[in-house]
Amino acid sequence: METELKNTPTTAAETQSMADNTGEQTMGGKAVPEVKMQAEDLNLWYGDTQALHSINLEMYAREVTALIGPSGCGKSTFLRCLNRMNDLIPQVRLEGRVSLDGEDIYDHSVDVVQLRTFVGMVFQKPNPFPKSIYENIAYAPRLHGTGTSRSELDDLVESSLKRAGLWNEVADRLDTPGTELSGGQQQRLCIARAIAVNPEVILMDEPASALDPLATATVEELIHELKDNYTIVIVTHNLQQAARVAGYTAFFHMGKVVEYNDTDTLFTNPREQRTEDYITGRFG
Amino acid sequence: MQRRLTGSASDPRIRARYRRETRFKAYTVTALFVAFAIIVAFFADIISQGYTAFWRTEIQVTLDYNERAERIGRFAINEDLREIVSRGAVRGIPLEIRNNPELAGTTHERWVPVYSRIDQYFKGKEALPPELEQQVLQLKEAGVIRSTFNWAFFTAGDSKLPELAGIFSAAVGSIFVLFVTLMFAFPIGVLSAIYLEEFAPDNKLTQAIEVNINNLAAVPSIIFGLLGLAVFINTFGVPRSSALVGGLTLGLMTLPIIIISTRAALRAVPDPIRLGAFAMGCSRWQVVRDHVLPLSLPGILTGTIIGLAQAMGETAPLIIVGMIAYIPEAPSSIFESATVLPAQVFTWASEPRKAFMEKTAAGIIVLLAILLTLNATAVLLRRKFERRW
Amino acid sequence: MDKKGFSQHISRQYNEDLEQIITRVMTMGGLVEQQLESAVDALVSGDQEKGEQVVTSDYRINAMEVELDEACTNVLARRQPAASDLRLIVAVIKTITDLERIGDEAERVGRMSLHLLEEDRERSPMGEIAALGEQVKGMVRGALDAFARMDAEQAVRVAQEDIKADAQYDAIIRHLVKYLEDNPKSVPPVLDIVWATRSLERIGDRSRNICEYVIYFVRGKDVRHVSFEQMAQEATGDRH
Numbered sequence: 001m002e003t004e005l006k007n008t009p010t011t012a013a014e015t016q017s018m019a020d021n022t023g024e025q026t027m028g029g030k031a032v033p034e035v036k037m038q039a040e041d042l043n044l045w046y047g048d049t050q051a052l053h054s055i056n057l058e059m060y061a062r063e064v065t066a067l068i069g070p071s072g073c074g075k076s077t078f079l080r081c082l083n084r085m086n087d088l089i090p091q092v093r094l095e096g097r098v099s100l101d102g103e104d105i106y107d108h109s110v111d112v113v114q115l116r117t118f119v120g121m122v123f124q125k126p127n128p129f130p131k132s133i134y135e136n137i138a139y140a141p142r143l144h145g146t147g148t149s150r151s152e153l154d155d156l157v158e159s160s161l162k163r164a165g166l167w168n169e170v171a172d173r174l175d176t177p178g179t180e181l182s183g184g185q186q187q188r189l190c191i192a193r194a195i196a197v198n199p200e201v202i203l204m205d206e207p208a209s210a211l212d213p214l215a216t217a218t219v220e221e222l223i224h225e226l227k228d229n230y231t232i233v234i235v236t237h238n239l240q241q242a243a244r245v246a247g248y249t250a251f252f253h254m255g256k257v258v259e260y261n262d263t264d265t266l267f268t269n270p271r272e273q274r275t276e277d278y279i280t281g282r283f284g
Numbered sequence: 285m286q287r288r289l290t291g292s293a294s295d296p297r298i299r300a301r302y303r304r305e306t307r308f309k310a311y312t313v314t315a316l317f318v319a320f321a322i323i324v325a326f327f328a329d330i331i332s333q334g335y336t337a338f339w340r341t342e343i344q345v346t347l348d349y350n351e352r353a354e355r356i357g358r359f360a361i362n363e364d365l366r367e368i369v370s371r372g373a374v375r376g377i378p379l380e381i382r383n384n385p386e387l388a389g390t391t392h393e394r395w396v397p398v399y400s401r402i403d404q405y406f407k408g409k410e411a412l413p414p415e416l417e418q419q420v421l422q423l424k425e426a427g428v429i430r431s432t433f434n435w436a437f438f439t440a441g442d443s444k445l446p447e448l449a450g451i452f453s454a455a456v457g458s459i460f461v462l463f464v465t466l467m468f469a470f471p472i473g474v475l476s477a478i479y480l481e482e483f484a485p486d487n488k489l490t491q492a493i494e495v496n497i498n499n500l501a502a503v504p505s506i507i508f509g510l511l512g513l514a515v516f517i518n519t520f521g522v523p524r525s526s527a528l529v530g531g532l533t534l535g536l537m538t539l540p541i542i543i544i545s546t547r548a549a550l551r552a553v554p555d556p557i558r559l560g561a562f563a564m565g566c567s568r569w570q571v572v573r574d575h576v577l578p579l580s581l582p583g584i585l586t587g588t589i590i591g592l593a594q595a596m597g598e599t600a601p602l603i604i605v606g607m608i609a610y611i612p613e614a615p616s617s618i619f620e621s622a623t624v625l626p627a628q629v630f631t632w633a634s635e636p637r638k639a640f641m642e643k644t645a646a647g648i649i650v651l652l653a654i655l656l657t658l659n660a661t662a663v664l665l666r667r668k669f670e671r672r673w
Numbered sequence: 674m675d676k677k678g679f680s681q682h683i684s685r686q687y688n689e690d691l692e693q694i695i696t697r698v699m700t701m702g703g704l705v706e707q708q709l710e711s712a713v714d715a716l717v718s719g720d721q722e723k724g725e726q727v728v729t730s731d732y733r734i735n736a737m738e739v740e741l742d743e744a745c746t747n748v749l750a751r752r753q754p755a756a757s758d759l760r761l762i763v764a765v766i767k768t769i770t771d772l773e774r775i776g777d778e779a780e781r782v783g784r785m786s787l788h789l790l791e792e793d794r795e796r797s798p799m800g801e802i803a804a805l806g807e808q809v810k811g812m813v814r815g816a817l818d819a820f821a822r823m824d825a826e827q828a829v830r831v832a833q834e835d836i837k838a839d840a841q842y843d844a845i846i847r848h849l850v851k852y853l854e855d856n857p858k859s860v861p862p863v864l865d866i867v868w869a870t871r872s873l874e875r876i877g878d879r880s881r882n883i884c885e886y887v888i889y890f891v892r893g894k895d896v897r898h899v900s901f902e903q904m905a906q907e908a909t910g911d912r913h
Contacts, residue, residue, distance in 0.1 A: 088562060090485055113565045121563035127556035129575060139574070140564040190560070197564060240753055267755050269893025279755040282681045 033060035036231040042096035066246030073252040083119035120194035124206040126186030128178030164192035184215025204234040334645025340434040342395040372445040400447040400639040441612040446639030456614035457622030464531020473542030481550040501540035509601025525606035525621040534595040545587020549580035582669030589662040599626040701737040702817040712779040713806030715786035727783030734776035764886040771879040778872040785869040793862040812880035825891040825908040828884035838877035
């Protein structure tokens with residue numbers, strides 16, 4: 001048993017060998033996956049407490065990457081580093097590099113507002129704005145000036161709702177408040193809202209933990225469909241959910257990435273004892 | 285079959301427990317009853333004393349605009365009625381004739397208010413000398429004395445004659461004062477609260493400001509009066525007794541209430557809404573403008589209304605800044621001397637004449653009605669816009 | 674890897690479920706070994722009683738397989754096992770299938786032994802057949818041992834024994850073919866012996882399968898359809 005942490009598969013060669021080992025079903029014979037976002041030696045402190053320790057992680061384009069781990073392991077903190085939501089919390093200090101398509105998102109010349117239009121986010125509890133369904137989606141495009149005329153916005157609202165698989169359910173009541181939808185519909189509305197800005201990456205912070213199993217299934221199905229066009233990073237407490245939706249899974253523990261692997265390997269034959277203990281429900 | 289669930293009824297410990305519970309419940313019900321009884325007694329007393337002020341006794345007289353009346357109004361009335369008719373009712377006749385000379389020499393039938401003692405007599409509150417009593421009873425028989433709704437109470441200003449005194453000028457004063465208070469305290473209060481809640485870093489300085497604001501809300505109102513006197517009148521030279529100085533002083537007092545209630549309303553907006561907006565690429569200002577403020581507005585308004593209601597009932601600081609003056613004419617601007625409803629009530633309450641007692645009570649009724657309306661508006665606002673997130 | 678790892682779950686009920694499944698697999702294995710022992714005995718010595726006993730006892734193994742299948746299904750449904758737990762359940766499901774088949778082969782050997790007359794037995798290469806029987810008995814025992822201890826290295830050794838069993842089988846078959854060429858009239862009894870020998874050889878194959886499942890469980894590697902060298906490398910090497 002290894003005592004020392006193996007680092008994440010950061011080189012293309014390692015990734016490739018991983019793909020060879022796991023066979024056809026996981027990699028689908030694809031070439032080395034394209035890296036969309038990357039954290040390099042990322043450290044983060046809340047005041048004096050270090051929450052993230054030297055995180056190295058690559059998130060691949062048009063793949064779902066799941067972040068799992070016990071409560072307080074830093075997975076949500078890490079997720080929030082990816083669109084700089086941690087900026088909102090005072091006393092957060094950060095070292096290292098996070099890049100989107102190779103561009104450092106913490107560079108002082110980066111406009112956070114701009115960044116967040118590229119990296120959208122969906123939260124644990126569905127949080128539609130207390131406005132109409134239409135306004136929920138049209139709000140951000142109008143704000144950012146990407147949709148101006150009424151017809152443009154109409155099209156955008158329709159296409160976003162369609163992509164979120166919600167159009168058929170709400171097409172005839174776009175004027176009703178988004179808060180009157182069911183939990184699962186609200187969450188898909190939030191996803192539609194995120195899509196409307198046309199992001200490249202969508203971060204999801206336990207998007208189904210407040211939903212019942214059926215609504216969870218619809219959201220998971222949506223995630224699966226979105227994968228073709230977006231890079232998705234999802235934090236989840238539900239291991240089965242990670243296993244169901246993610247192509248790659250990273251196991252966080254005590255602010256470190258213990259293991260990062262393709263989901264099939266991680267869930268059938270993890271490399272690290274700590275991962276094994278966590279996903280099988282053993283004493284840690 | 286052994287019955288295990290009913291056996292405990294005879295257990296002394298369990299019975300003692302039930303007894304204690306019953307007793308405790310009785311205490312709470314008693315306390316509630318006492319509180320309720322006090323309120324009922326208060327309202328009953330005020331209303332029973334004050335409702336008569338909404339009625340007044342009038343007498344039908346023939347006004348003779350003769351030469352003597354051109355100088356002194358009382359001469360327009362038949363001599364034997366001069367003790368009965370209110371002096372104030374005919375005071376204006378000379379002026380009337382001067383403005384309309386063609387009235388000279390004409391006569392008019394008119395209903396005019398009676399002298400306050402006679403009014404009080406008909407309301408069963410005061411006795412009259414037997415001769416006078418005889419006379420007014422005869423007049424009543426003859427149908428020239430009637431009781432009618434006292435519109436003048438709402439349309440007239442203060443007067444030294446109780447039968448003519450009304451709350452109009454005080455009400456206008458109150459409106460002016462509240463307007464100034466609102467204009468002063470609302471923007472400053474809401475903006476400070478937004479800064480503290482949405483923008484301010486959490487450091488020693490902002491914490492100290494917070495603590496001080498909370499303390500300000502507990503400062504006795506008379507201190508604000510002294511502050512208003514020192515700052516607004518002595519330093520900035522704002523006219524004494526004016527609605528402006530009163531409004532500003534009450535504004536100082538209302539400010540912490542508005543800040544605290546606005547902050548509570550802002551804090552009640554769930555964070556996920558903010559995070560959601562931030563995640564869509566909103567700037568802080570956009571988050572506040574488009575999401576936080578619309579959601580917290582009902583709460584902010586509620587707090588403001590409650591603050592204003594409190595300001596409306598405040599007397600002590602206004603006395604300090606001179607708003608206790610005798611104001612028979614409603615002010616026409618915020619720079620003129622004015623008084624406010626509670627101050628008016630206070631003035632009447634200190635009058636020795638009995639007829640002012642019912643005015644005091646009636647003033648209180650009006651004040652209470654306005655306060656209840658304001659508070660009810662606040663409650664309705666909250667109900668209507670209360671959202672479930 | 675902690676071989677007794679399935680006793681460390683936070684859920685004690687889960688531990689008990691898994692332990693019980695292991696225990697029952699071992700019980701089933703013991704029963705299969707016993708059946709095989711009796712069958713080989715009946716075949717070699719002509720003990721009719723033992724032969725009949727083997728034929729009538731096979732239902733017990735079948736019943737155990739059904740029970741264990743159900744227990745595994747329940748664990749899958751209720752616990753959604755992952756990682757080593759998942760591999761354990763998969764290995765158990767496959768192992769009991771092979772154990773049940775070994776039971777079937779033993780039954781067939783028992784049935785064949787009832788058909789044979791003493792003279793048929795004398796004409797056959799009973800020494801070689803007995804040796805093959807011993808060989809596959811050893812393999813079954815070894816495979817079950819490896820399973821009980823979750824010992825991948827032993828599993829490799831036992832799997833390699835299959836080469837020997839195959840060679841013995843080939844020798845016996847060659848012998849019987851030659852005998853048939855010389856004595857064309859005695860085809861029916863010789864065919865019975867061929868069937869029994871074939872069954873023994875299959876038992877060796879199935880023991881090898883069980884060893885592969887053990888390696889899969891311990892190493893997380895599928896070693897079916899690979900060379901022995903590769904298998905040994907996977908089983909003994911580092912986990913990756």
